[in-house]
Amino acid sequence: MPDNLDNNCIFCRIVRGQAEAHRIHEDELSLAILDINPYAKGHCLVIPKRHVPWWHDLTKEETESLFGICRTVAQKIMKALHPDFICVIARGRRIPHAHIFLVPTHKGDPLDRFFNALEGFQEAPRSLVDLADEKSMQETAALLRNIIIE
Ligand SMILES: [Zn+2]
Incomplete structure (x- = not known):
């Protein structure tokens, strides 16, 4: 389990199972959940399990995990919901824990x-x-x- 979890961070609480989320897919380092304020049906967030504000400050292994999970979940969304493609946006400003938006787009x-x-x-x-x-x-x-x- 990642060591620098932040008690005040909603994503860290979700990683620990202390806050509710619709978990879609995960591996040792990253977790995909449904966004609670979706832009579209199937809009997911992919987060590192370690508390890091910016995605480019992740380790190489964490980055590979994060984008590997993004790819798997994007393929799940494509298969289930048939959007034109999956738009990717990386944020961390509003909630200072890196998160990748996967938004099915038509x-x-x-x-x-x-x-x-x-x-x-x-x-x-x-x-x-x-x-x-x-x-x-x-x-x-x-x-x-x-x-x-x-
Ligand atoms: Zn966090």
């Missing part, structure tokens, strides 16, 4: 409309237009390539 549903609206923002503001010019893209790519991850 053309024209609220999530689809949200991302379509977001595309409008990508092309509009000057600061974002500047990000897309070739020099800026080359600088950003070089910046990211030069970061070494152990």
